[in-house]
Amino acid sequence: MSRLIEEITARGVRMGLPITVHMDVTYRCNERCDHCYLDHEDHGEMTTAEIKRVLDQLAAAGTFFLVFSGGEVFMRQDFFEILEYARRLQFDVNVKTNAVMIREAEARRLRALGVRRFQVSIYSHDAAVHDGITRLPGSLQRSLRAMRLLKDHGMYVTLANVLMRQNMHDYAGTQRLAREMGIDFALDPTITPMLDGSTAPLTMRIPVERLQEVYQDASLGPLGGDACGSDAEDVQGNASCSAGHASCYISPYGDLYPCVQFPMPCGNLRQQSFQEIWGGSPQLTELRSIRVRDLPSCSSCGNVGSCSRCPGLAYMEGNMRGPSTADCEKSYARTGHASVNLLARMNSAATTANPKLVQIQV
Amino acid sequence: MSDRYIARSAAIAARLLEGEMVIMSALDSTLFTLNPTATAIWQAADGVTPLQEIVRQAIQAQFSEVPESALQDAEAFVEALARHGILLLSDRPITEASALGATS
Numbered sequence: 001m002s003r004l005i006e007e008i009t010a011r012g013v014r015m016g017l018p019i020t021v022h023m024d025v026t027y028r029c030n031e032r033c034d035h036c037y038l039d040h041e042d043h044g045e046m047t048t049a050e051i052k053r054v055l056d057q058l059a060a061a062g063t064f065f066l067v068f069s070g071g072e073v074f075m076r077q078d079f080f081e082i083l084e085y086a087r088r089l090q091f092d093v094n095v096k097t098n099a100v101m102i103r104e105a106e107a108r109r110l111r112a113l114g115v116r117r118f119q120v121s122i123y124s125h126d127a128a129v130h131d132g133i134t135r136l137p138g139s140l141q142r143s144l145r146a147m148r149l150l151k152d153h154g155m156y157v158t159l160a161n162v163l164m165r166q167n168m169h170d171y172a173g174t175q176r177l178a179r180e181m182g183i184d185f186a187l188d189p190t191i192t193p194m195l196d197g198s199t200a201p202l203t204m205r206i207p208v209e210r211l212q213e214v215y216q217d218a219s220l221g222p223l224g225g226d227a228c229g230s231d232a233e234d235v236q237g238n239a240s241c242s243a244g245h246a247s248c249y250i251s252p253y254g255d256l257y258p259c260v261q262f263p264m265p266c267g268n269l270r271q272q273s274f275q276e277i278w279g280g281s282p283q284l285t286e287l288r289s290i291r292v293r294d295l296p297s298c299s300s301c302g303n304v305g306s307c308s309r310c311p312g313l314a315y316m317e318g319n320m321r322g323p324s325t326a327d328c329e330k331s332y333a334r335t336g337h338a339s340v341n342l343l344a345r346m347n348s349a350a351t352t353a354n355p356k357l358v359q360i361q362v
Numbered sequence: 363m364s365d366r367y368i369a370r371s372a373a374i375a376a377r378l379l380e381g382e383m384v385i386m387s388a389l390d391s392t393l394f395t396l397n398p399t400a401t402a403i404w405q406a407a408d409g410v411t412p413l414q415e416i417v418r419q420a421i422q423a424q425f426s427e428v429p430e431s432a433l434q435d436a437e438a439f440v441e442a443l444a445r446h447g448i449l450l451l452s453d454r455p456i457t458e459a460s461a462l463g464a465t466s
Contacts, residue, residue: 004393008384015380064377064384092375092386114373114388156391 012246017062020247026071031134035201037194045252048078057274059089069096099146107149117156124170125177158184164204211333236293240311244287262312301340303331369409369456389447409456
């Protein structure tokens with residue numbers, strides 16, 4: 001994140017403005033990725049008019065960075081109409097997509113609309129691995145072709161490589177592919193539970209020992225999600241991240257949450273205006289009151305200064321003031337020091353009858 | 363300052379925060395924050411009002427007199443934004459169609 005973007009986000013936190021909003025316009029998708037946290041059904045998506053009304057409210061509230069995602073955004077036949085409306089409201093628009101539906105005409109139109117950046121999920125440079133995860137034959141070839149088109153038309157493209165057991169040996173080759181294409185590469189080992197609470201995807205998280213190897217690979221740079229952490233020496237007075245402070249997430253059904261990774265319902269945009277929820281939600285008010293010093297386990301942890309603790313993942317573990325075990329594992333992989341939470345879990349596991357449970361993993 | 367005209371490019375993102383305009387170029391991802399006077403110039407860039415008039419009004423809103431150096435500074439600022447594609451600069455009035463056309 002550039003210094004100016006950090007400053008704008010900090011200004012948003014200070015002023016209580018929703019500088020960044022992530023809006024999923026659909027959960028429908030043409031891929032069926034193994035690790036996906038969505039159900040791919042349409043349970044009553046917002047209409048075009050409803051989304052435009054929300055965009056009007058976001059512009060009035062001060063939102064600058066707008067991320068459209070899904071599901072697959074191009075599954076909506078009105079997506080270009082939504083994009084055009086968002087650009088007329090002068091949002092900085094980023095799109096997360098698998099890109100398989102983008103051809104020359106779409107790339108040209110996206111450029112004309114002034115969409116600035118795309119993030120495309122690629123799981124491996126090996127088609128068998130990538131297509132195996134997406135369960136869409138030919139998807140790697142189609143995604144890569146679209147990424148080249150977007151780049152050729154002058155748009156910024158990031159190859160997002162989510163790391164899981166199925167592809168954990170491929171990231172170096174995938175990074176090389178991104179370099180050859182002249183695009184950014186972002187690796188993220190974060191696998192989250194499904195939005196319905198199912199923890200089935202968590203079995204795909206890579207083992208801690210493999211995570212350590214990844215974190216010690218100097219060629220990768222900062223890993224995805226780690227931008228949420230802080231390098232400040234004294235973090236006790238800080239909030240955990242910008243979720244709910246200067247950013248939020250809106251589902252295809254108009255539900256507002258602090259973040260896509262933080263499924264704490266704060267209100268619905270079909271029943272209330274954005275400003276009513278942003279300014280008056282008791283859940284957001286409570287979240288904004290929490291400082292690192294208030295976290296019963298994490299505030300005394302030696303890794304607190306560099307931890308990327310995600311309050312949303314902690315919420316999914318049962319307590320937004322508690323630790324996020326996935327981030328404890330990342331901290332352990334990065335620093336070699338077990339967190340207070342991991343030590344407690346290890347001690348707890350050591351007292352059980354089954355020694356096989358003594359592992360640092362979920 | 364000769365008669366010149368400025369219009370806001372369509373290839374930008376912009377939002378007014380705390381009285382300062384924040385602008386991101388969709389072309390090169392350059393991010394600008396404009397002070398209140400520059401923000402006033404930006405907001406008045408309608409393509410048909412001469413630049414000299416826009417600058418005079420923007421500066422007079424802040425100060426009682428308009429120093430010549432301020433006009434030169436404003437022109438340099440406008441040219442800098444034009445180089446990044448943030449503003450369109452022309453010797454003739456700029457229509458909405460030509461401003462939009464510049465983004466494609």
